[in-house]
Amino acid sequence: MLRHILCAGLALSLPVTAAHADNVALPFAAKADIAAAMARARANIQPGHGTSSTPLLALEAYTAKLEYHVGPNIANAHPQQAELFQALEGSGTLITGGTIVKTATSAVISGGTARTVAAGDVFIVPEGVPHWFSKVEGHLVMISVMLPRPTESAR
Template sequence: MSLLLAVSSGVATASAQASGAEAPQPSGFASSADVQAQLREMLAAMKPDQGFMWRPLVRDGANVAAIEIWKKPGRPAVHPAQAEYAIVLEGTGTLVSGGALADTQVKNANLTEGSRIEGGATRPLGPGDVILVPAGVPHWFGITGERLVLLGIKLPAGK
């Protein structure tokens, strides 16, 4: 992941240098060692029966890239105004996305949960896989091993 962040920063720097403008300073950076250290800290802090933990890794104001550790599946969800982008860092699981969310409950403006997804597509997940769930699309993560670890980012719809 640090390579992705470094490459992104390098592209912005190269573009700024080519145009003669001063390169913007990155607001956050996490090396591979930083990612691994945070993951170890999170795993040590999780209670034995805890199924999910989320902790920001880097941020730019309201935009956050966070490590998500899933040990148990959550409820199927929809984020009406946010796309969800994620990279599988470790572990294995299943993504169900699309279709229709059944028995919906609005939790807040950014989250609607349901009991199941009807008619969604199922895909296996493993390290290195990249996920982009558009805003308003139902999705659910299943865990097929000990845990599924994601680097997750929510993006405003249409951006």
């Protein structure tokens, strides 16, 4: 099911023409690839950092990565990209909206809306919306797909 969600997210966001469709190799991550990426991300978590990620797929401006969270990450917003998430394991608290406040060592969100994210959940953070995983229960593993705003020529 995860493979279908990732491929659908990439496919729905790409402009397709007859010439383009015949010349594009299908980005694909098998279950074993995802498990290996999860192991790499878990092994690469640095002391004092709550998150590690590793690339999974790329097609032009579209990318998918595996994120492994053991604590809060750095709040961010993507001005020209939406982000599609699929939670694979664990749970945590996602804050969306509000205002990003930079600290000496990180960035957090003031205000915003909190919701619990758990294995099996799928959600999209629209472009420009601040988002932050403020709390993690043990660990939270997700696949994140960046969905750039289509260019005028692709509309």
